[in-house]
Amino acid sequence: MHLPDMNLLPALDALLREGSVTGAAARMNVSASAMSRTLGRLRRVLGDPLLAPAGRGLTLTPRAVELRPQVEAALAGALAALRPAGPLDIASVERDFTLRTNDAFAVVVGPALAERVAREAPGIRLRFLPEGDEDPADLRDSVDLDIGHLPALPHDVRSSPLARHRYVAVCRAGAPHAEEPLSVERFAALPHITVTRRGRLHGVVDDRLAGLGLARHVLATVPSHASACFLALSSDALALVAAPVAAHAARVMPLVVRDVPLSLPDVETGMAWHVRLDNDPAHRWLRDAVTQADRGSVSDRR
Structure with missing residues (x-):
């Protein structure tokens, strides 16, 4: 589709507002001869004289009068589209x-x-x-927005880091090991509940324990941290969850937060868009x- 020269729109608006070539030229800050040539182009494009002789001046043709509100609205819309966005009113x-x-x-x-x-x-x-x-x-x-381990x-895709967190263990408040020192041997001997979306039974904890000649028993794997906390309430198992979840859960559930007696890597989180x-x-x-x-x-x- 052949598009018209959109540079003609401001000139057309000036001609329709002023009703004269001289006035439109002054409004557009161009010479009268340049505006006269632009009027000639507009007449050819629109198939209408737009300005007709009337005594010593010019008057708008019926087609020009009909166009005036359309041109004003089109120019205002174009200018609005080309302006930078104003301050955000998030409430609206x-x-x-x-x-x-x-x-x-x-x-x-x-x-x-x-x-x-x-x-x-x-x-x-x-x-x-x-x-x-x-x-x-x-x-x-x-x-x-994607949020979590990216x-x-x-x-x-752009990204920005969020807080790093570590893993801890939670157990029910009345468990025999809830208050006793949690050595690495005791940690390995207790049943574990782990969080994994894919049901994996082996992870970095097992690698660290193997390096010390130890192994653990995974009682259950669950796909969410909240599920792990609830399972820990009804057993003597340790649930290994993110530290932020453990702190939050311990405020609303009878759970005790225990440090894991292993050197585990922190989990980096971020958001991406x-x-x-x-x-x-x-x-x-x-x-x-x-x-x-x-x-x-x-x-x-x-």
Whole structure:
């Protein structure tokens, strides 16, 4: 489709507003001869004289009068589209955001994030999706923010680090080993509940124990940290969970948090989003809200 020269639109608006070539030229800060040539081009494009002689001046043709409100609206819309975005009024934003994360984040950071959204941005709805066999490419269309332990990311995905955390053990408050010193030998001898989305029975804890000539018995594997905490309530097993979840769970459940007597690597977490959302004001607000909620959860654990 052949598009007309959009540079003619401001000149047409000036001619229709002023009703004269001289006035339109002054409005556009060009010479009268240049505006006269532009009028000739507009007449050919629109198939109408637009300005007709009337005594010593000019008058708008019926077609020009009909065009005037359309041209004003079109020019105003074009100018608005080309202006930088104004300050964000987050309270007026109506939008759904899809966040993919694990239950640890949803349990520990989710409440503070939801509270801030409800208070500052009531038109925003959060859709939490569980982690699974996800593809980072989902960020290109169906997921707005990935939160948690991030895999290798494609070139068109941005990321920002969140808090690092360590793993600890929780057990029921009345368990025989709840208060006794937890040596590595005692730790290995107790049954364990581990969190793994894929039901793996072997992990870094087993590697560390093997290096000391020890082995453990995994009583159960579960896909979520919350499930591990609930299972620990009805057995004498140790549930190995993220430290933020353990601290939160111990406040609302009869659980005792125990340090793991092994040198385990910290878990790095972060959030990732597609480059198309990098400069989106509402998405920037959401990323800041996630960061602040995550920092608040760290402060709560100290």
